[in-house]
Amino acid sequence: MDLSTVWWLVTGGLIAAELITGTFYLLMLSVGAAASALAAHADLSLTWQIVVGAIVGGLSVTLWHLKKARTQQPTESSRNQDVHLDLGEVVQVLVWDELGLAQVKHRGAQWTAQLAPGQVPGAGAFRITEMAGNRLIVEKI
Incomplete structure (x- = not known):
């Protein structure tokens, strides 16, 4: 051959x-x-x-x-929707505490939500924009 x-x-x-x-x-x-x-x-x-x-x-x-x-652009994993499927989901906040934290129910479990920078606390619907450890960073819709 x-x-x-x-x-x-x-x-x-x-x-x-x-x-x-x-x-x-x-x-x-x-x-x-x-x-x-x-x-x-x-x-x-x-x-x-x-x-x-x-x-x-x-x-x-x-x-x-x-x-x-x-x-290839490096993406921050806390804001990457391929890593955190909860990003973009909506949660209902009833009350915020003095530290700017709230307890919300998401996917059948209790989560701690924290306001994104520049957001004003208030009751209502919030969108998850980031994951910081086991905290949901949210902004008002």
């Missing part, structure tokens, strides 16, 4: 693995394997095929990682 055929099979295997796992890095490594296959078609030695594949694959992975790290 020709070396280029082996490299194309490796490329296909990496693409199949990427489709199964959803790891984009495997796709970048398959680009390196395809470069090795092209090097084999150019009649380069096995050593140079491996070097070309390693450089192209490694560079592809590095560039993808840098691009992904640059575009």
